[in-house]
Structure formats: structure tokens, C-alpha cells
Amino acid sequence: MxxxxxxxxxxxxxxxxxxxxxxxxxxxxxxxxxxxxxxxxxxxxxxxxxxxxxxxxxxxxxxxxxxxxxxxxxxxxxxxxxxxxxxxxxxxxxxxxxxxxxxxxxxxxxxxxxxxxxxxxxxxxxxxxxxxxxxxDMHEACLKIDKECRVLTVHGSADEIISVEDALEFAKVIPNHQLHIIEGANHGYTSHQTELASSIVKFIKSALEQDKVSSK
Missing domain, CATH: 3.40.50.1820 (Alpha/Beta hydrolase fold, catalytic domain)
Structure with missing residues (x-):
């Protein structure tokens, strides 16, 4: 199909x-x-x-x-x-x-x-x-993430399911980590789909460019 x-x-x-x-x-x-x-x-x-x-x-x-x-x-x-x-x-x-x-x-x-x-x-x-x-054990799991692995966390400040504080805690222990908080976004990013997508695409494109440079 x-x-x-x-x-x-x-x-x-x-x-x-x-x-x-x-x-x-x-x-x-x-x-x-x-x-x-x-x-x-x-x-x-x-x-x-x-x-x-x-x-x-x-x-x-x-x-x-x-x-x-x-x-x-x-x-x-x-x-x-x-x-x-x-x-x-x-x-x-x-x-x-x-x-x-x-x-x-x-x-x-x-x-x-x-x-x-x-x-x-x-x-x-x-x-x-x-x-x-x-x-x-989430803390232990985070520490096992390879330092060469780039990690992006996107979290809504108005998430009604998972507190934004959780994202802040993850940011403290995950190596090579970026945190992007979307102000006013709920758990499903109902009114913030565009910002969610743009932040992720920007991160991925940047990572791919870095990989190309390092491989030369």
C-alpha cells in the first residue's frame, strides 16, 4: 500500500x-x-x-x-x-x-x-x-545514556499530566541534553503543534549538520 x-x-x-x-x-x-x-x-x-x-x-x-x-x-x-x-x-x-x-x-x-x-x-x-x-529507576536509566547521544526534551509549562518539574529534574542528570519549555502548552500540545514541530526539526537538523562536519 x-x-x-x-x-x-x-x-x-x-x-x-x-x-x-x-x-x-x-x-x-x-x-x-x-x-x-x-x-x-x-x-x-x-x-x-x-x-x-x-x-x-x-x-x-x-x-x-x-x-x-x-x-x-x-x-x-x-x-x-x-x-x-x-x-x-x-x-x-x-x-x-x-x-x-x-x-x-x-x-x-x-x-x-x-x-x-x-x-x-x-x-x-x-x-x-x-x-x-x-x-x-529513571535516574539510573538517565545516567546510562551515552554522552555522545544528543537528547532534547520538549515540555509544556501547562502540562496537566506530567509536571514541568520532572523535565527540569531530567535536565540535571541527562548528559548532552537540551530542554525546551513551551509556555502555555498542555500535555498534548493542543494549541502548540507548530512550535513543538519547529523545535524538534531545528534540533534534528542541527545534529545532522554536526554529524556531517565531524565525519569530514
Whole structure:
């Protein structure tokens, strides 16, 4: 299933793809192919999907810059197989690893991973899933991020789900980190989609330029 967009921008082909994870579940995604070497992976939030407006808006913004994008549904969400689970960081990491492996070949290099949210609405939770989430030491996880890995956190000052203070705390411990706070933005960036996209595109383009300079 593929179609092309005839715009003034580079020719973009959108192709529905299925990538199996290590648990044998089929992950469904949409590839926005601009024929760039670099590709950005978009990861949706808790009980969301690849077609959430933030995901589609970010894909469109990157397309305009000629950067290929892949957005997909984690297992148990959207069109992907599997059952929905709460607090399944490790299972979602497995899904993401499968996607990265798929695109880590001669035609593409995964240049960035973008993710939105991870919770905040009503859910049915099992004891096992809750303990999995509680056992996750975020501080320790942040310290394990490679210093060569550039990290951007974008957070709304009016986020009603996750306090902006959390973003400030992450900024203290994540190496090679930039924090961009969008004044007045809520958790879904309802009225701030343009600023969200522009800040992310600016960060990615800057990182790609730095990589080109360092590789010479």
C-alpha cells in the first residue's frame, strides 16, 4: 500500500509496513520515504497510536525537510498485534529495537528517535505491570545514556499530566541534553503543534549538520 505526494518538496512515498518483534507479534507502521539516508523513528505515547495528530504533524514537518520518517504502533496498540499492557517499558524497548534493526541497513541510518508521553489516562493495571513500572529507576536509566547521544526534551509549562518539574529534574542528570519549555502548552500540545514541530526539526537538523562536519 503506497502512494506518492506531488508537492514542491522532495517526492514522498508513504508505505504501510509490517515488522515482527522478537515475541512474534506484527508491528504495523507507516514509512514516509523521502529517499534520505537518515530516518527518524516516531514513538507514540500511552494508549495512543501512530496516527495521533502529534505523530502525523511531526512526520509532515520532517518530510518537508526531506527527512524520511517511520511511525508505528507498539504491540497491543493501534493496528499492531499483541495485548495492551501498562508499564511495559522493556516490551516496548524490544519493539523499538526490532524497528531500528529493520532500518539499520545500507539504505537508511536511524538518526533520531522521537517519543511522546507515556501515561496519564484511565487504565486497567495488573500487579505485575505496576511493579514493572515502579521498579524502573529513571535516574539510573538517565545516567546510562551515552554522552555522545544528543537528547532534547520538549515540555509544556501547562502540562496537566506530567509536571514541568520532572523535565527540569531530567535536565540535571541527562548528559548532552537540551530542554525546551513551551509556555502555555498542555500535555498534548493542543494549541502548540507548530512550535513543538519547529523545535524538534531545528534540533534534528542541527545534529545532522554536526554529524556531517565531524565525519569530514
Amino acid at each position: 503506497a502512494h506518492s505526494h506531488s508537492t514542491q518538496n522532495p517526492v514522498i512515498e508513504q508505505q504501510r509496513m509490517i515488522i515482527p518483534n522478537k515475541h512474534g507479534e506484527k508491528l504495523v507502521g507507516l514509512l514516509h520515504e523521502t529517499e534520505s539516508k537518515e530516518i527518524v523513528i516516531l514513538c507514540h505515547g500511552f494508549r495512543s497510536r501512530k496516527d495521533y495528530n502529534t505523530m502525523t504533524n511531526l512526520a509532515a514537518a520532517l518530510e518537508i525537510e526531506g527527512i524520511s520518517v517511520f511511525r508505528f504502533d507498539f504491540a497491543g496498540n493501534g493496528e499492531s498485534e499483541g495485548s495492551f499492557q501498562y508499564g511495559n517499558y522493556y516490551r516496548e524497548a524490544d519493539d523499538l529495537h526490532a524497528v531500528i534493526q529493520h532500518f539499520s541497513g545500507e539504505s537508511h541510518v536511524v538518526s533520531a528517535i522521537l517519543g511522546h508521553s507515556k501515561g496519564g489516562i484511565e487504565y486497567r493495571v495488573t500487579e505485575e505491570a505496576l511493579m514493572d513500572r515502579l521498579r524502573t
